Amino acid sequence: MPYPLRTPRLALSPLTTGDIPAFVAYRQDTDVARWQGWDPSYKEADAAELIASQPTAELPSPGGWLQLAIRNPEDGTLYGDVAIHSLDEFHDTFEIGVTLARSNQHRGIAREAVTRVLDHLFTSANAHRVTANCDTRNAPVAKLLTAVGMKKESTETDAEFSKGEWITLDNYAILKTELPPKP
Template sequence: MLTFPILTERLELTPLTRADRDAFVAYRRLPEVARWQSWTPDYTEADADDLIALQPSSIESRSGRWLQIAVRHDGVLIGDVAVHAEAGQPDSYELGVTIAPASQGSGYATEALSALVDALFDAHGAHRVFAVTDARNEPVARLFRRLGFRHEGRNVAADWFKGEWTSVDTWAALRR
C-alpha cells in the first residue's frame, strides 16, 4: 500500500484534498494545461469537489480506480500526479502528471513521478508502470525518457480526442 506523505528533497505528495480545490481548478482551467488532458478549460469547482470526494485514500491493485495526488512545494500546490490501478492486470499502474505552468521547467514533474514510481515498485509491489501520452506532447515524452521509461510504441491516429484523431505513445517501466 502506498504510504503518504511521499517526501522528496523539495516536494510533498499526498492525496488531493478539499483544501487544494481552488489551486487545482485554477491550473486545470488553463487552455495550455487542458490541451493534453481529458478535461476542458471549463473545469469547475463542482468537478473538483466530485473528483476529491469520490477518490480513494490509497490505491489497490486491480481496483480500476484513479488516485489524484497533490504535488506541493513549500506547502503550495504546484500540480498533481495520478495513479490508476488497471482493473484487468495485477500490479499494473497507469500514471498521469500535470504541473501548473508557473512551476514547469524546474524538474518538479521528474522529481514527483520518480518518487511515485519508486513507491509503486518498492512499497506497493508494482510489476509494471506505464503512461499513455499524446504523441504531439514533446515535453512529456522527454519527461518519460528522463525517468528511464521505454517507448513501447505509437498508435497512429488511433484516439478520437477533442474532436480530432490523434496518435498516442505508450511509455512503460518494469520492476527489475
C-alpha cells in the same frame, strides 16, 4: 499510510478539498489542458466530485484512480498532481499521468515527483509494471517519461477521439527490474 511521500523539494499526498482553487486554476489553463482529457471549462464542482471519489486506501482498487497532490512541503502550495490508475486487466500494473501548473514547469518538479511515485509503486506497492501514454505531439511529457527511465513501446494511430480530432498515442512503460539505481 505512506503519505506524504517526500523528496528534497516536494511532499506528495492525496488531493483534498483545500486544493480545489489551485487545482481548478491550472485545469482551466488552455496550455495545461491542451493534451489532457479535460478542457478549460473545468469547474470547482468537477474538482469536488473528483476529490469525493478518491480512494481512502494507499492505492486505488482495480480500475480506480488516485490523484496525488504535488506540494511545497513548507507552505503546502499546490504545484500539480500525479495520477495513479490501477489497471484492472493486469495484476500489479499501474498507469500514471502528471500535470503541473504552468508556473511550476521547467523546474524539474515533475521529474522529481514521478521518480518518487515510481519508487513508491515498485518498492512499497510491489508493482511489476508502470505505464503512461501521451499524445505524440506532447513533447514535454515524452522528455519527462524518458528522463525517469520509461521506454516508448508502441504508437497507436488515431487511438482516441478528443477535442474534435483523432489523436495518436505513444505508450511508455517501465518494469520493476528497469528502475534506474538511486543516486
